[in-house]
Amino acid sequence: MLTHPAGPPVISAQQLSKHYGDFRAVDDISFEVPAGESFGLLGPNGAGKSTTMRMIGGVSQRTSGRLTIMGLDPEDHGPEVRAHLGVVPQQDNLDEELKVRDNLIVYGRYFGLPMSYLRPKADELLEFAQLTDKAGAKVDALSGGMKRRLTIARSLINEPRILLLDEPTTGLDPQARHILWDRLFRLKESGVTLILTTHYMDEAEQLCDRLVVVDKGRIMAEGSPAQLIRDHSTREVLELRFGSERNTMVAGELEGIGERLEPLPDRVLIYAQDGEAALEEVTSRGLKPITSLVRRSSLEDVFLRLTGRSLVE
């Protein structure tokens, strides 16, 4: 359950919009994030997630609507808003001409932090990012996952209470992603408000207390991952493959099994409370899928239901 203490939200967006000419990158979205919550924007590429993040981060002007961070409008109080934040951008922008540790120190200087604070802080953050043995290395010697961890370490140099993460693990291998999730989870546990965008449902399920599903600049649904799955999908999903030619043809013969049928080019999904029972009914009708799989519903199914499209295309 979502039990948040009363108190003003740290982020509040009302009818927020951003247009580029005729294109509505962000189209009239509203949400609030209380302190300490881990809040996600889930959607495919081009849904307007990054644009929203850049407006929250105080680096991109909105077309209309209201937006406050810690009660401040980023367009009137840019430096004050940005001083509250830690930002992990979608694309790393580390200074590759500087050593790993110096990247942290230089960034801390932007906040006017003194060297007496920054030297031990940089070492502490390198330890947190598991990069201590790389402190003196050049940035271009780091792997993608290490650069990402360094970017996260850099975003923490001012000890922000709000951390913005734009697709933090895109492009990383599974092991690097798990290390990163662990670090982010620790931050969440220590009470840092996390705002993250992702198009990975497993990432959203792992890290977010609450999320909004975004598509074409609009919010399609809002809730905790479990709540979204409860509201927009069944408990289980039966995935059947009949071969690419036959999936859509067979769909007609599957009518009435489970609560809902979703024929896709490569497979047919049957949404049902009991996947095994649904499978028994399929075989009792004399249909023989090449493969069958019963699994729990995920956010991917929620997204498919809400938009008619897959998340990762």
Added chain:
Amino acid sequence: MSEPEPAVRNAPAGPPYRLHAHPPEVSARRARSFGSWYYAEHVLRSMQGYRWTLLASSVGTPVMYLFAMGVGLATLVDRNSADAFGGVGYLAFLAPALLASATIMTAATEFTYPVMDGFKWRRVYYGPHASPLNTDQIVNGHVLAITARLTATTIIYFLIVAAFGASPSATGAAVIPVAVLSGLAFGLPLMAYSASIEDDRGQFALVMRFIVTPLFLFSGTFFPLSTLPVFLQWIGWISPLWHGTELGRSLTYGYDIPLWLAVLHVVYLVVLAVVGLRLAHTVYARRLGR
């Protein structure tokens, strides 16, 4: 999958927060006051990685030019036309022009590729852009750092000129700020142009070939501008190098120019620099704030 744990409320700020940074309000106040310096500090730290290369070229360039042209060529020139250069040796005539052109060429390098790097290749500007700094401060900080670099290079150049005995006047050292100003007068409009380039399709090579090189050759560098045909003299009039060189000559060997003309040279250089800086502010704000 189990429902995610709600975030721990009022938890002590355990790892990774142990050292207690000053509050965001202090960060914002300091950034508002000193942001340009913070960014300049960053750029200078990055340049430190190249300090030996920079030093070698700062020393090597003047020594090569002064030997080849100032000494080799000057011996010939002085033998044939003793009075062509206002009663001084060719070396003294040439030295302030070479010095100003070296500063301008350094500015041409520093205000092109590193700017593109900031926006496109390594996106270095986007880091500070997300911090309390504002875009004007990023521009100003980068300019401050390059100004420091130009000043250092020009001082070394002047010391070598002086060692060659090519700056006889007592006011000679004043050529240093004049050369740096010329570098900025050329470099800041170029910075605004560089910031407006979305894709590198060789524009910078064209700038070097068709702007920097003609200016170097036709700005009264190797011979007085008045010896050029009138239809080519305009190149000198618009060239920061010519204005800087004329001022430089009056400072290093007492080349005689009226006060109003000296003022005009300075005003022209300052106007170019200020307009270039304002343009850069606009272009940076538009591009970073997209």
